[in-house]
Amino acid sequence: MKAAAAGSAKYAIELRDVRKSFGKTEIIRGANLAVHPGERVAIIGPNGAGKSTLFNLISGRFGSTSGDILLHGQKIDGLKPYEITRLGLARSFQVSNLFTRLSVFENLRCAVLWSLGYRYAFWKFLADLQDANDRAEEVMEMLKLEKRRDVLAMNLTYAEQRALEIGITIAGGAGVILLDEPTAGMSRSETARFVNLIREVTAGKTLLTVEHDMGVVFGLADKIAVLVYGEVIAFDTPERVRANERVQEAYLGSVLADQQAEAGQAAHGRAAGH
């Protein structure tokens, strides 16, 4: 029944009245969201709206308090992170979460091993796994990190670490990708380059990204989900979200005003969400 559901599911990701409380504080208060396969969704919202928490629930880092989370029609809430990963959902982290004492190449190779079926093998040599090595090299080239192949992850520059973070996420070939503030802490020019990179490596996949930078949001997303106080108050195309009164009221009005002012004045510090 699961296989049939996975094949014909209408949505890649579906949240049904998902709730999450930490102690007495309810952070996610009945979130609903349905993302079609191949859609590219940006989740925006004020600080503390629960965007990262929502990602942590979907990826299995935390368990939800109630509600259903479905991946291709299959219930995944309550599963362990590695079980969810094996079902084809991968995520990145807001703070780079790398294998610090392994080289760039080894980081990527680790990230592809499970998806290529090598599991816990200790009777095969890594050097002989041509598909794993090729895939790791391929991702490394996409990230433009070939020259840094043998550098330990801890010795990379910040921007390189962010790139590797994305690389580890997409290397396993998951169909659903969650990126948690992929451009956080980057300069303007790095951000522009990075948006292109993300677009390239997530082509054809279902993408959910948490983002503060409106430039990135409009650059990456077909649809925007607005999360305010643990609820999705709007989920639509950028134009219609922009026009949505509730969104204007709750959040986007001020941000968009900032962005327009910024666009008008050309150079300006990063304003979005802060």
Add this chain to the structure above:
Amino acid sequence: MGRTHESRPHYHFKPWNVGRWVLWGLFALVLLAAPKVFSANFQVSLLSQMGIAIVACLSYNVLLGQGGMLSFGHAVYTGLGAFVAIHALVAVGAGSLPVPVSLIPLVGGVAGAGFAVVLGFVTTKKAGTPFAMITLGIGELVFAMSLMVPEFFGGEGGVSANRVTGEPVLGITYGPQIQVYYLLALYTFVCTAAMFAFTRTPLGRVLNAVRDNPERVEFIGYSTQRVRYIAFIVSGFFAGIAGGMYALNFEIATAEVVGAANSGAYLLFTFLGGAIFFFGPIIGAVLLVLAGALLSEFTKAWLLYLGLVFLFMVMYAPGGIASLIMMNLRVAAFGKLRPLLASYLALFGTGVAVLVGAAALVELVYHLQLGDTIGTQFNFLGATLDVGRLDSWFGACFVLAVGLALFELTRRQFELQWGVTQEEIEREIKRREAAI
């Protein structure tokens, strides 16, 4: 680096792959030739013990260095391996077990892996500090059991067996120590190679990933608990082989082999040798045997010295001897070692002064405490020290204080110089990268 890139993107020729064959050849040669150079009986016995310790420390490092698991109870697996092996040897002697004597270490290995399957299931449920606590608890548990179950552990006297049993194969009886040595050397070489091979496998690499960042490992599809568990069993297998080698070498196993002192020694010497490099524990194992056999001949306070050395290493060289070697090899590879030599000489000289001062003081205190039995006057490096005389104490303190001051000065100087050298190397690397 990317020279062969276009044609075979996954293949990168590294010059030290050739060096690797040379290194393994040298290792085999050393194992073969060692008893020719050190041929006295007690020397061959020490060499045999080194082989055992090498396998034990390397198996410990599968946990510590490769998996980031700090175990305080590794002797459980070497020790239980030794006990099962000695019982197997007894059974072979009685004719009830048709296993050649040369395979006894493997029996220990299977036993070690078996105990790791059972005990490791609980242990590897947790990582970090809880893991360390559980290993400590299991270590105490098994040691307590050894006194409660004399049927298996043999009580106070332990269990002994005779390895000279059955028909000799090709004239090998394992009577003479030299024959045992070569058998153990073979096991040492094969186990070392097998454990090195393990580091090049998918599981071996993901184990490193678990050490570095267990959380992320869960998000690339791996259960960290399962990775730790399998690695623990692999470690237990090789630990058990070391135990079996021990049983064959000493023909006896007593309760101490599962005790905390042994677990502590594995931890201490693996760390001293260097846990972050594969070959570090080999150095540590050699030191383990030398410290136990030779240092204890020089001075009764040898454990105290060992503690001091350990403290010193944790503070100044947390990567152990192996990392000191590798860091200097790197400097040498960039042709920048020569300017450092003067500093090394100064560090060595002042270090010796500190050592002499500290040792004199330690010996004085030791003789003060135990003066009734070992006398209050003793010979220390040609000088006669007396706990009753003020100038002995004053002299020791003076040498220590001056030594420490000079050492600290040279150390600071060296640190600056080292930093500059490293920066030069970094720049050189950047330049080479840009040149590709």
